[in-house]
Amino acid sequence: MTVSPTASPQPDAERTDTERLGTVALLRRVARLVPSVRTGLAATLAFAAFAAVGRIVVPVVVQYTIDHGLLTAVTSEERTRIVVRCALLGMAAVLVAGVGSSLMNRRLISTVEDVVSALRIRVLDHTLRLPPTRLESGAQGGFVARSTDDLDAVTVFAQGGGMTLVQNLTQMTIAFVVMAVYSWPLAILAALVACVVPLVGRYVQRIIAGRFDVVRSRIGQLYAAFAETLTGIDTIRAAGAVERVRTRLHSRIDATADAQVRTLLPMSASFSVGQSIDTLITIAVMCGGVVLGLGTSGVGSSITVGTVVAFVFLVTFFVRPLQFAVNTLADAKNSEAGLRRVLAILDLETDAVAQEIATPLRPGMFDVDIDTVEVGYVPGRPVLSGLDLRIGAGQQVAVVGETGSGKSTFAKLLTRQLHPTTGTVRFAGVDVASIGDESLARRVAVVPQDPFLFDRSVLENIAVARPGADRHDVEAILAELGLDDWARDLPHGLDTRTGQRGEALSVGERQLVALARTALVDPDLLVLDEATSGVDAGTDVRLQRALTSIGRGRTTVTIAHRLHSARVTDRILVFDRGRIVEDGTHDELVATGRLYARLQDAWSFRSTLV
Secondary structure, three states, X not given: OOOOOOOXXXXXXXXXXXXXXXXXXXXXXXXXXXXXXXXXXXXXXXXXXXXXXXXXXXXXXXXXXXXXXXXXXXXXXXXXXXXXXXXXXXXXXXXXXXXXXXXXXXXXXXXXXXXXXHHHHHHHHHHHOOOHHHHOOOHHHXXXXXXXXXXXXXXXXXXXXXXXXXXXXXXXXXXXXXXXXXXXHHHHHHHHHHOHHHHHHHHHHXXXXXXHHHHHHHHHHHHHHHHHHHHOHHHHXXXXXXXHHHHHHXXXXXXXXXXXXXXXXXXXXXXXXXXXXXXXXXXXXXXXXXXXXXXXXXXXXXXXXXXXXXXXXXXXXXXXXXXXXXXXXXXXXXXXXHHHHHHHHOOOOOOOOOHHHOEOOXXXXXXXXXXXXXXXXXXXXXXXXXXXXXXXXXXXXXXEEOOOOOHHHHHHHHOOOOOOOEEEEEEXXXXXXXXXXHHHHHHEEEEOXXXXXXXXXXXXXHHOXXXXXXXXXXXXXXXXXXXXXXXXXXXXXXXXXXXXXHOOOOHHHHHHHXXXXXXXXXXXXXXXXXXXXOOOXXXXXXXXXXXXXXXXXXXXXXXXXXXXXXXXXXXXXXXXXXXXXXXXXXXXXXHHOOHHHHHHHHHHHHHXXX
C-alpha cells in the first residue's frame, strides 16, 4: 500500500467544513453531487451478494458430500451418484460466483468512473471560477494535486481494494449466517476469536490516522519544493545555489520517507496478527466440533464430520475477508482523505457572479470610479489604501511608481482579479462585483507583464480570444495593429509554435501576441502591465505602435515600468507605498519636481548609460 500524494491549496487554518466530515456524511455529499452513484452501488452490492452465495455453496456441497455420500451411502453406486451430483453442483456454483463477480466488477468500475469524471468536471468548473489570487504561485500545485492525484487515489482504491472489500464483506456476512445455521455455538466461537482482528485494526487505525495527515502534508511540501525548483532552475544555477537546493530537497524526501515508514509499519503488524488469528480460529473450530458432538464413531449427534469440514471452509470465507477489510481500512482512510480534500475545493468561495443576478455593462466606453478603496492580500495589511479617483471614458492613463508601490495590484483591482477590502469599484456606475463574468470578459481585458501562451501556434494563441476566429480575422487584426510585418518575419509565420508558456518567443513578442489577442476581443477597457525587461528596441517600437492603435476609442490603463511610455498618455497616476501621491500630465508632474520628476530624472540618467 502507498499513500497518495496530495497537497493543500490552502493553509490548515482555512480547513473547510467538508474536510471535517465523517465517512457517512462524506458519502452522502458525493451522492448529492452525483445521484447516479446510489443506483450504481445498489447494483454492485446485489451482484456481490450473487457472487458470494455462489462461493458459499461450495462448503455446503462439501458437507453434504462427506456426510451423505462418503460416510452414509450404502452402496458404491449411491456414493458415486451423490459425489458426481455434488461435484456438478459445486462447479455450477463456482461458475455462478464467477459471473456474479464479473458483473459486480463491471458495475463498480463504471460507477467509480462516472463519479470521478463528474467530480473532475465539477472541480474544474469551480476552479475556473475561483479568484485568480487563489491560483497564484505555489497554490497551483495544490489544486493540481487535489484534482488529479487525490482523485486517482480514490479511483485506484475503489477499483482495487474497494472492489474486493465490497465483495468480501458481503461474503463474510453470508458465511456467518450459514455457520450459524450449521451450529450457532461454533459460529459464536469463531466470531469471538475473530473479534481480535477488528480490535487490533481499530487500535492501529488510531495510531496511523494522524500520521496520514503528516504524510500528505510532507508530500504536499515535496511537490511544492519540486515545482519551485523546476520553475526557478535557471536562477538557481546562475546563483550557484544548486547544492543548497539539492540539500533542501533531499531533506524533504527523507522527511517524506520517514513519515511513510512510521505510517506503514503498524499496518504490517496488524496484517501479521490477522494471519495468526486465522490459524487460531481454525484450531478453535476443530476443538469445538469435537467437544460439541464429534464422536469416535465418526459422526456425532449434532455436529458431523462434514459440518466441521464445512466450518473450516466457512471460517476461511469469514476471517480472510475480515482480515482484508481491516488491512484495507488504511487504504480506505487515505482514499477518503483524498476525496474529502477534493470536495473541499467546492467549498472555496468563488468570485463568479450568478448569471441570473448579474448586471450587464451597457455598450460603449465607460467611466471607471474608485471610491475609498482599500486592498490587501492579508487581512489588516493593506497594499493599496485611500484610493479615490475617476478615470474618464476614453482616457489614456499611465500608472508609475517605484517597485512595490502597488502598481500591479492596481491593475488586478481594475480587472477584478482582486476585490476591494473596503470601498467600491464601478464601471459605468455599476459595481464591478455585480457584473457578470461573460460581460466583464468581453468589455475588460488585461495584458500582463509575462502573458501566458499555450504550446500552440501564434495563430491559435491569438484566435483563442474569440470563438470562431479564423486566419483571416487574425491577419486583419495584426495589420490593424501594424504587426503584420512582425508575423511574416517569424520562422513559420503565424504557424510558428510558441513553445510551453511561450518560451520560444521573447518577453516583448509574447506581449505582442497578447495585444493582438486582446484586440481581437475588442474591449472597452484595456489594462496593460508592461514588461520590465527583455524588450529589444525593435519590439519596443512595435509595442508602442500597437498600443497607440489599440488605445484608440477605448480606455487604456498602462502600468508603465518604463517611463517613456507615460509621456504620451493623457494622465499619469504616481503611486508610492500603496497611495496615489501625484496625478496629472507629464509636463505638469515634471514641473512640480516631486516623485515623478525624480523618477524621470533617474530613468533618463539610466538611459544614457545603456
